[in-house]
Amino acid sequence: MPRQTPQPSTPAPTTALRQRLAELRGPAVPPHPLDARALAALAANPGCERRALLDGAGVDKAALAAALGSPSAFGQSQFAFVRGNAFEAKVKADGGTELLRLWCERTGCEPPAADDLSLPELSAAGPEGRAARTALALREATAAGGWSLLNHPMLALEVAGSPAYLEPDAVVVQPDGRWTVVEIKSFPMIDDSADAAKVGAAARQAAVYVLALQRVAERLPGAEVNHSVLLVCPKDFSNLPTASLVDVRKQLSVTRRQLARLTRVEDIAAALPDGTTFDLERPADELTAAVESVDAAYAPDCLAACELAFHCRERARAAGAVQALGRGVRGELGGLTTIGAVLAAAESDADAPTGSPAGRPAGETDPTVAALRRAAALRAEALEAAACR
Numbered sequence: 001m002p003r004q005t006p007q008p009s010t011p012a013p014t015t016a017l018r019q020r021l022a023e024l025r026g027p028a029v030p031p032h033p034l035d036a037r038a039l040a041a042l043a044a045n046p047g048c049e050r051r052a053l054l055d056g057a058g059v060d061k062a063a064l065a066a067a068l069g070s071p072s073a074f075g076q077s078q079f080a081f082v083r084g085n086a087f088e089a090k091v092k093a094d095g096g097t098e099l100l101r102l103w104c105e106r107t108g109c110e111p112p113a114a115d116d117l118s119l120p121e122l123s124a125a126g127p128e129g130r131a132a133r134t135a136l137a138l139r140e141a142t143a144a145g146g147w148s149l150l151n152h153p154m155l156a157l158e159v160a161g162s163p164a165y166l167e168p169d170a171v172v173v174q175p176d177g178r179w180t181v182v183e184i185k186s187f188p189m190i191d192d193s194a195d196a197a198k199v200g201a202a203a204r205q206a207a208v209y210v211l212a213l214q215r216v217a218e219r220l221p222g223a224e225v226n227h228s229v230l231l232v233c234p235k236d237f238s239n240l241p242t243a244s245l246v247d248v249r250k251q252l253s254v255t256r257r258q259l260a261r262l263t264r265v266e267d268i269a270a271a272l273p274d275g276t277t278f279d280l281e282r283p284a285d286e287l288t289a290a291v292e293s294v295d296a297a298y299a300p301d302c303l304a305a306c307e308l309a310f311h312c313r314e315r316a317r318a319a320g321a322v323q324a325l326g327r328g329v330r331g332e333l334g335g336l337t338t339i340g341a342v343l344a345a346a347e348s349d350a351d352a353p354t355g356s357p358a359g360r361p362a363g364e365t366d367p368t369v370a371a372l373r374r375a376a377a378l379r380a381e382a383l384e385a386a387a388c389r
């Protein structure tokens with residue numbers, strides 16, 4: 001594996017920007033902390049300025065959604081939470097030997113004897129203390145050159161000048177100085193493969209941990225962070241664990257780009273009308289206007305990743321935006337951006353020129369409009385045939 005090169009860290013915001021972001025969330029409101037799920041979700045929708053600004057300003061999006069009258073149903077159910085914890089405890093039982101067995105099974109290395117696996121104590125006061133304790137444990141484990149398993153380490157990642165504290169399920173330190181993130185999920189892996197959307201979400205979340213771990217490794221000669229993470233899930237429909245290595249390099253570069261983009265919240269904030277604020281003390285209509293003043297990029301995937309999803313979905317539907325139908329459909333429709341325009345194109349006269357709203361010269365065939373007309377004609381034929389039966 002090639003040695004990693006130090007990555008540029010996100011530049012800290014200027015005092016003026018800090019002040020502006022504080023005004024946006026409300027002067028007396030402390031910034032809402034970002035966790036790995038939030039950072040991963042940010043990377044899942046790189047085109048959304050609304051989310052970038054709200055996260056950059058540390059606005060509590062769940063509280064904002066409730067104040068807008070569209071509370072999120074976002075988060076894990078109590079049942080899933082309890083089941084997830086029980087599965088994680090099972091995976092980490094026997095001092096981590098089962099977890100190490102899974103790791104060695106996937107990588108083809110010899111599992112260490114139970115006595116050769118060190119489990120450093122990571123408890124300390126507060127997230128800052130725990131992050132410092134984790135960094136020390138990683139340093140000591142790497143210098144010792146043996147096997148270590150860090151259970152729920154705490155990592156700090158600077159995001160727009162403020163630290164975000166992140167807690168992966170575990171990190172394995174190998175004798176050769178390589179560190180690997182372990183993600184334990186409760187969705188099933190059937191015949192060695194799992195739901196692609198869930199694996200994608202887990203990979204984005206793990207990439208945030210890898211990024212934070214790289215920041216620690218940059219200061220430690222001989223340390224190296226694995227670009228693949230160990231994803232542990234229940235095997236088939238049992239509660240026996242199985243594992244797979246997931247390469248997160250792609251998610252890592254998207255996350256890095258997104259975090260760098262957060263520093264450009266200055267530009268987004270500068271374009272807002274004077275006096276815009278997301279202070280939850282303000283009346284709902286003022287908050288709605290403030291939220292609407294920032295461009296959003298709604299897609300149905302937002303429902304699983306962002307607290308504002310119900311609000312943005314309602315607005316996208318009200319505007320007849322084709323984004324509400326999904327990114328795939330949006331991509332197929334080219335320059336037709338509203339459902340009204342799509343229906344009008346489908347119902348338009350086949351003999352009329354098919355100049356597209358994207359600026360195609362009149363008379364030239366627009367394949368999207370032609371395909372919509374053809375689909376509308378086929379539908380009409382099918383309905384007519386059904387009526388004659």
Ligand code: SF4
Binds near residue numbers: 045048296299
């Ligand atoms: S729900 Fe709204 S704010 Fe959140 S990512 Fe989607 S479009 Fe952006």
